[in-house]
Amino acid sequence: MNTNKVDVIVVGAGPSGVSAAITIAKSGKKVLIVDRSDAAGEKNMFGGAIYAKQTAEIFPEFWNSAPIERAITEQRIYMLTDADSTLLSYRYASKGSYKAFSVFRSKWDKWCIEQAVKAGAYYAPKTIVRELILENGHVTGIKTDLEDFHADIIILADGVNSLLASSIGLKKELKDSDVTVNVKEVLQLPKERLQDRFNIDDEDGVAAKIMGGPLKNMFAMGFLYTNKDTISIGVGVSLDELKKNCIKPYELLEEMKEHPSIAPLIKDAKIIEYSSHMLPEGSFDNIAKVYDNRVMVAGDAAGFVDNMHFEGTNLAMLSGKLAGETAVFAIDRGDFSASTLSMYYKKLEKSIIIKDLKTHNNTIATLKNNIETITSLYPELACEFFETLTAADEIPKKDKYKKFLLKVIKSGCIRKTIPLGVFAMEKCLKR
Amino acid sequence: MNINDKLATLKYNKDKESHLSVNNDICINCKEKYCTFICPANVYEWNTNKCELTIRYENCLECGACKIACSKKNINWKYPNAEHGVKFKNG
Ligand SMILES: Cc1cc2nc3c(=O)[nH]c(=O)nc-3n(C[C@H](O)[C@H](O)[C@H](O)COP(=O)(O)OP(=O)(O)OC[C@H]3O[C@@H](n4cnc5c(N)ncnc54)[C@H](O)[C@@H]3O)c2cc1C
Numbered sequence: 376m377n378t379n380k381v382d383v384i385v386v387g388a389g390p391s392g393v394s395a396a397i398t399i400a401k402s403g404k405k406v407l408i409v410d411r412s413d414a415a416g417e418k419n420m421f422g423g424a425i426y427a428k429q430t431a432e433i434f435p436e437f438w439n440s441a442p443i444e445r446a447i448t449e450q451r452i453y454m455l456t457d458a459d460s461t462l463l464s465y466r467y468a469s470k471g472s473y474k475a476f477s478v479f480r481s482k483w484d485k486w487c488i489e490q491a492v493k494a495g496a497y498y499a500p501k502t503i504v505r506e507l508i509l510e511n512g513h514v515t516g517i518k519t520d521l522e523d524f525h526a527d528i529i530i531l532a533d534g535v536n537s538l539l540a541s542s543i544g545l546k547k548e549l550k551d552s553d554v555t556v557n558v559k560e561v562l563q564l565p566k567e568r569l570q571d572r573f574n575i576d577d578e579d580g581v582a583a584k585i586m587g588g589p590l591k592n593m594f595a596m597g598f599l600y601t602n603k604d605t606i607s608i609g610v611g612v613s614l615d616e617l618k619k620n621c622i623k624p625y626e627l628l629e630e631m632k633e634h635p636s637i638a639p640l641i642k643d644a645k646i647i648e649y650s651s652h653m654l655p656e657g658s659f660d661n662i663a664k665v666y667d668n669r670v671m672v673a674g675d676a677a678g679f680v681d682n683m684h685f686e687g688t689n690l691a692m693l694s695g696k697l698a699g700e701t702a703v704f705a706i707d708r709g710d711f712s713a714s715t716l717s718m719y720y721k722k723l724e725k726s727i728i729i730k731d732l733k734t735h736n737n738t739i740a741t742l743k744n745n746i747e748t749i750t751s752l753y754p755e756l757a758c759e760f761f762e763t764l765t766a767a768d769e770i771p772k773k774d775k776y777k778k779f780l781l782k783v784i785k786s787g788c789i790r791k792t793i794p795l796g797v798f799a800m801e802k803c804l805k806r
Numbered sequence: 807m808n809i810n811d812k813l814a815t816l817k818y819n820k821d822k823e824s825h826l827s828v829n830n831d832i833c834i835n836c837k838e839k840y841c842t843f844i845c846p847a848n849v850y851e852w853n854t855n856k857c858e859l860t861i862r863y864e865n866c867l868e869c870g871a872c873k874i875a876c877s878k879k880n881i882n883w884k885y886p887n888a889e890h891g892v893k894f895k896n897g
């Protein structure tokens with residue numbers, strides 16, 4: 376047998392690829408997973424937090440041994456105006472049941488690939504797939520800078536750019552409106568100071584979304600995560616907005632960092648790393664064709680992201696697992712045709728992946744159409760409300776609240792909220 | 807903090823050859839020059855004296871945004887060779 380022939384080749388050792396490889400290796404099939412980085416994760420960046428429940432399906436009780444930073448126990452939303460802010464916070468007790476953990480990709484991805492190797496997968500780092508090998512129009516292998524490899528099935532888990540899925544026509548070329556450009560900094564602060572500043576205990580952590588202020592009137596969102604002794608802070612902005620507004624992404628991040636409500640959170644923290652990565656915007660109409668003869672596409676490469684809820688790694692892991700299960704079924708059957716691999720899509724349809732992508736199909740377009748309402752008007756009215764509520768002055772309360780109400784009416788807030796409300800209702804109630 | 811200070815926090819293994827290239831004749835006639843501001847690593851700069859696009863490929867973060875943003879589809883974009891390019895310690 377050709378030594379360069381395995382049952383399945385997985386391209387990309389991110390969350391989707393590793394989950395596919397583990398699923399296949401555990402069933403006793405021969406799987407090779409390749410990645411272009413020297414050590415898994417070194418080319419990757421995210422916010423970010425991984426989700427406990429879905430991650431544990433691939434890595435049971437991973438929190439006992441994986442390199443996690445903090446258990447997320449508080450979710451904040453900062454609504455900024457030019458100078459003020461309203462903060463929403465939801466805090467929960469972590470004990471016993473975890474929801475999410477902050478991690479670093481470079482450490483996390485490395486740990487994950489170790490688990491795949493332990494399960495029996497072959498791992499080739501420093502391996503760039505430049506081209507797919509086609510025989511009679513079907514994918515039968517990969518061309519790397521060093522040698523060729525062959526397999527019955529190839530799983531493309533090569534991330535948002537997925538040059539490979541595009542090369543065989545499974546994926547349309549990405550447009551400006553299909554992606555966000557994200558920049559992030561990791562800022563170091565002594566552990567005790569970090570915990571005092573965020574009002575958290577030893578293991579606990581905060582995840583925050585930031586909207587409005589310097590990010591107003593465009594599809595842009597800031598994010599912040601606490602790690603052990605560092606803070607990850609960044610901003611994601613739609614590529615079409617960057618072009619339209621002639622903005623440099625790192626300058627937008629600087630402006631956000633200087634906002635009077637954000638600056639104290641990162642004061643005296645020293646930058647130890649800057650990074651950037653794209654994210655697909657995630658809508659049903661934009662997903663790739665995820666299977667064909669002998670090939671499947673998973674994770675970001677397929678466009679499986681729920682931008683509204685900051686979900687990506689969980690959908691990547693789930694899709695990798697479903698592609699892996701399908702590959703095992705096909706190999707047992709000895710049939711790698713598109714009709715057998717269509718089982719992958721049926722599994723995706725039954726999972727939250729396709730259901731949520733359908734729900735969010737035109738959500739981002741709707742948000743973009745109402746972006747001023749969401750990122751300018753709502754933060755302003757929220758701040759105005761608290762200002763009215765808390766300013767102890769000479770104005771009688773009745774007059775104050777009347778003024779506030781008139782302002783709400785004049786701002787067109789109610790009229791502008793109706794389409795958003797109708798849109799949300801339709802989404803939830805339509806079958 | 808300016809972009810050079812940000813980039814100075816990163817570990818790179820510079821490749822001998824650029825993994826990014828353009829046809830400068832097309833850039834000369836490009837009004838928008840999107841690549842010169844959307845890039846998170848400030849890789850592209852228009853040199854007015856030489857009428858030429860400077861490409862500091864060694865600073866590239868390999869995100870892929872420029873490839874999409876150039877409306878003239880003028881950026882020949884590929885990943886740097888194995889063991890080259892940027893390396894994130896945290897990510
Ligand atoms: C700023 C930001 C914040 C985010 N925050 C969160 C969050 O908080 N929670 C969350 O769940 N998700 C988050 N996400 C989304 C999440 O990171 C992705 O959805 C997830 O990483 C997708 O996994 P993947 O395996 O499909 O792709 P990736 O993680 O991108 O992995 C692809 C792998 O393929 C390799 N590769 C690519 N091309 C080739 C090739 N030709 N040859 C060999 N190897 C190749 C790459 O080196 C990489 O390791 C965030 C994303 C960004 C950008």
Ligand code: SF4
Binds near residue numbers: 828838839841859881
């Ligand atoms: S946007 Fe494209 S065509 Fe215009 S200057 Fe940049 S690379 Fe050249």
Ligand code: SF4
Binds near residue numbers: 826845865868869872
């Ligand atoms: S890939 Fe990203 S970092 Fe590299 S040059 Fe293009 S836009 Fe800049």
